[in-house]
Amino acid sequence: MIRRLPLLLCIALLSVPLFHVSAEDGLPKVELSASNLQPRPIEDLTSKSVPRDYAHAWQTMAQALDSNRVDLINGYFTGFAKEDLTSRIEEQKKANIHVRYDDRGHKLEALFYSPAGDAMLLRDRAQLEMQIMDGDKVIDREQLNIQYMVMMTPGADRWLVRALRATPEEHR
Numbered sequence: 588m589i590r591r592l593p594l595l596l597c598i599a600l601l602s603v604p605l606f607h608v609s610a611e612d613g614l615p616k617v618e619l620s621a622s623n624l625q626p627r628p629i630e631d632l633t634s635k636s637v638p639r640d641y642a643h644a645w646q647t648m649a650q651a652l653d654s655n656r657v658d659l660i661n662g663y664f665t666g667f668a669k670e671d672l673t674s675r676i677e678e679q680k681k682a683n684i685h686v687r688y689d690d691r692g693h694k695l696e697a698l699f700y701s702p703a704g705d706a707m708l709l710r711d712r713a714q715l716e717m718q719i720m721d722g723d724k725v726i727d728r729e730q731l732n733i734q735y736m737v738m739m740t741p742g743a744d745r746w747l748v749r750a751l752r753a754t755p756e757e758h759r
Contacts, residue, residue, distance in 0.1 A: 615690035
């Protein structure tokens with residue numbers, strides 16, 4: 588048993604995630620308004636899980652873009668959103684830069700909730716500071732008020748961001 592202890596310790600250390608996500612880790616503030624939602628009303632549990640999971644998605648996206656690690660987006664992104672983020676991270680790696688976000692919050696407005704409950708369209712009004720980094724040096728900084736159209740779909744145990752697109756008038 589004593590000879591196996593170092594092996595068990597190594598396995599335990601390798602299985603610890605590099606980024607632990609919890610409420611104490613500075614999730615961005617996300618408010619959800621679903622008062623005009625069509626064609627069906629939102630369930631109580633969904634009204635809590637959508638903003639929670641969207642906050643986690645933004646947190647993991649910010650970590651992925653800051654560290655140029657595609658694997659970090661796997662938990663909260665799927666479909667077009669995952670493809671777009673993967674491409675963006677690969678482009679950042681080629682340019683030898685990374686992006687850091689100071690997330691100041693999101694105001695989500697639920698616009699459409701499918702009759703089957705398998706898709707939700709939302710409008711996000713996000714307030715962010717974006718810093719383009721070369722190593723530890725800030726090479727550009729912008730204050731942004733961006734509006735996104737977001738498609739979320741339920742997964743096994745959370746809502747996933749399937750599409751995330753800035754609207755044409757993104758700087759409002």
